[in-house]
Amino acid sequence: MYRIRFHGRGGQGMKTASRILGSAFFEAGYEVQDAPRYGAERRGAPIFAYVRAAREPINERGIIQHPDLVIVADDTLVPVPASGVLAGVSACTVLLINSTEAADVWQHRLNISGPIITLPVAAEVEDRADLPYIGATCAGAAAQLIGVIPQQALIHAIETELGGLGSAVVERNLENALAAYELVAPHHGLASEGAAPHAQDYERPDWADLPLETARISAPTIYAAANSIEVRTGLWRTLRPVIDYSRCNRCWWVCSTFCPDGAIAVSADGQPQIDYDHCKGCMVCVAQCPPHAIAAIPEHQAQAEESQLAGTTGDPP
Amino acid sequence: MTDTTTRFRRMKDLPSTHLLGTGTPMCAGCGGLEALHEIYDVLGEKTVFVNAAGCMTLLSVYPFTPFRGSWLYTAMASAPAGAQGIRDALDILREKKGLPPEEDLEVVVLTGDGAAYGMGLSATSGAMERDLDFIYICYDNEGYGNTGQQYSGATPHAARTATSKGAHGFAGYKKDLFSIWAAHRPAYVATVIGSEPLDLARKIETARSLKGPRMIISLAPCPTGWDYDPRDSVDIGKLAVKTGVWPLKEYRDGRVLHTKVPHERLPVEEYLKKQGRFAHLFEPERDETLLDELQAKVDVYWSSVELQGG
Amino acid sequence: MSRTLLTGNGAAAWGARLAHADYIPAFPITPQTEIIETLAQWIDTGQMDSRLVTLESEHSMITAAGGAAATGVRVFSATSSQGLLYAMEMLYTVAGWRTPFVLVNVSRGLSAPITLEADHNDVMAARDCGFLQLHCATCQEVLDNTLIAYRLAEDERVRLPVIVNLDGFYLSFTREPVIIPDPQETTAFVGPFNPASIHFRASAPESQAVAVLGGAPYSYFRYELHLAAQNALSVYDEIRAEFRETFGRDYPAVDAYHAEDAELVFVMLGSFATKARAAVDQLREAGWSIGLVQPHLLRPFPEPLLQQLLAGKRGVAVIDQNLSMGKGGVLHTELAAALYGHPDAPPVLASFIGGLGGRDITAEEFFEIARVLRDAVSAGRAPLPRLLYTRDELLEIRKLQAVAHVERKELGKTT
């Protein structure tokens, strides 16, 4: 059975990617399962979708723990543990990253032994939350890496899944998907089918007996106050607002009031400060700042500049 | 009618640091969250929020909460009844068990429009009828947002939602919850919006100064459900007011007062065309009939306001 | 202490009064209404220091009850049938909050067709929600169990809401002699409510009943609720012993009447169990070796005690006053699960459905059940489940159907 996971951000079309690949497999005569991870999907927040395909009926269900192929639409997610990109990745897993950096840079950075392939797609796109056609692109590359999906099946799958959006959209998606299909042709069939879990030689689940605990502990109650700040929603951001303090006229803190998340505080002398750990990158402040003192910078660019400054290798802030 | 003694006389009086914690899972650019954090700055932490099912239920997901005060999630239909239980219990504790006044809390119901205009309306009506001392905040994103923006009793005419995708959008009309609430003669009813923070702060302060049911509806521009770029959230909110689509008003002592009258109203389509949910009114061609109808509705509203002298 | 004539509803109201319930969210429904009317009157005349608020539905009533209990006051409420089901979403919800309070349910059959009379389908529908359940057979039990229920609910080893169940009409509107215990003794027995960590206070913020993401934390919270409910079994025994010492009346988790030496046993819940008790007396007189096992606690399910009491019996007849559509009697099903594979489990476990919608069960029917059970034991196999329903009753419905203009030809075929 093939087990494939797509990682991206809300808005990047990972569900579409999984559906295109699912349909293409189906077209090629496979039994298929495709699904998005269900939850509160937020634009920019890490999400994933997955596909299973086999010649036999599929009885496995749910999230894929041990993927044969992992496709990452947005390389800024790779080092973020909360995005789960590397969960269950072993030496047998093929990792395909949409990135302008070379595969060996990633190999070194992540220190993993399995094959890594990079796909430099749409690097020029400013806001990665709406990388156009990235879903179809990922699906196209995946189809080639798997190697059992004829090009015609891929084309047909894209037409089926995106037909409702009009022929222009289908055309552009086909173009991008087929370009990716060609681009990774040297790695044709690199991803192979993983084995079924072994019933004889397996890692035993370490079941625990739940102790009875008092309701104070075991009721779904939070006794802490405002501890949501421990959640770093800053990693949803694909654009970064940056204040040019020479232009900020210390108004009545427009940016701070309008920031939906309250992620901009104003110091005693009237200077606003953006909390990048939590700013989700909605750009409301950029739109509202009266003297236009806030600029929107692509997040991956800002991170690259930061890491150059810090002389490190691009770990997230 | 808003208090002249308000501490919010000009923009600079608005708080510049904020009480509600960051790190919540609301969408980037959520107009509801914007209103809530502005409201929370005024209400403060001596509050217990009683929530009904909706997007904001995810504000507190174990083990994280953005609140400095308390919170109770109930169900979709009965948050006002939860508020009743808590308010009554706090009163009993104060009267019978010597709970010191400084331990008391303002009880605040927080629900979406789906709960407020529909499933929870009977519980809200009951709470007002019993003259419950509470504040109700409805963030109105004009649909069942948390389940993917199906139409609700608050969805405006012609809007496209997940359950009204036809050529003309939603066939029904937005319910007038302000009037329904006001008909109960509660202590206070007001409409607010996050993009008008001064008006909002004054009204929340007024609500705080009163006793009894104090009912707030905040229009909540929703990038996800209304289909626009999150950066436009505040602009769309301002347009809702400038076009007259969202009248800012308050009800007190049997009278309705408009707190921000858009004297030179912009055409309604300025508001509509910024949102994907109304795109079918402009593409592939302009739907003049519907656009005229939507403009006429707003015109009729404001001419009746002028007739009544504001 | 005084002995007086009280209805079941009156006894429930006395229970709430003696327990000093601070707060009573209410909503009227037959046959429960008398409880809240009684309490309202006591409050109005100053005989009871409490606050009663009528909500606009039972869904809201249970929400308010949970909200008040979560704030730290002692709460009482009451409902019945449609009301219990209307509140169903909130029954699960407030149990999940781990709020302790007492809800009296006056059992009444469920719609459709709508009826006012008693059976247990309402309370059985609430079986899995996390409320503990005490089932009463007499008006005295209603009063006593309400007191016990507060102790059980508020015990920090449990901390769950409790339903005290009584049958509509057969108890709710029926007067019997009831001992109203001395208020000083009841006050001492129930004690003040110590809310400990349950509160909303300015100085100690709490976010209660929050959402979870993912199955693992969800499983933890739900299973802990289950463990707390199970733990209530031993806590109940402690409270029951204390009650017995103070008031001289005893309510074991499962009551056994002539069961120890019996070969055959009836199993029944609620007020009709006293009818079974009378039948046992008559049958014993006629030379039968028969007894009655009457669970008093349904949640937590007193499994070990039931296994022990039924061990070695030759035949057991479970008489369910409820019906799980497409399956049968709920108590029968639960008992079968409890006995399966147990050494000495009775070889015959027969199922009878009776008393639906207040339909009486006559003494003769109990005798007949005993006979059927004995025959089944000799034959070595359980009989098919039987609805207690006579040919006369069938004729009666035929007459009604004729008036209702059901096709006569159709009727001819089935009679």
Ligand SMILES: Cc1ncc(C[n+]2csc(CCOP(=O)(O)OP(=O)(O)O)c2C)c(N)n1
């Ligand atoms: C009894 C019940 N029915 C349905 C739901 C599913 N549900 C959860 S949130 C929601 C939408 C609520 O809409 P609204 O009140 O407008 O809040 P929003 O999601 O827009 O924030 C629905 C229908 C529920 N939680 N409870």
Ligand code: SF4
């Ligand atoms: S769906 Fe709309 S209302 Fe809900 S969190 Fe997102 S932006 Fe806010």
Ligand SMILES: [Mg+2]
């Ligand atoms: Mg809504």
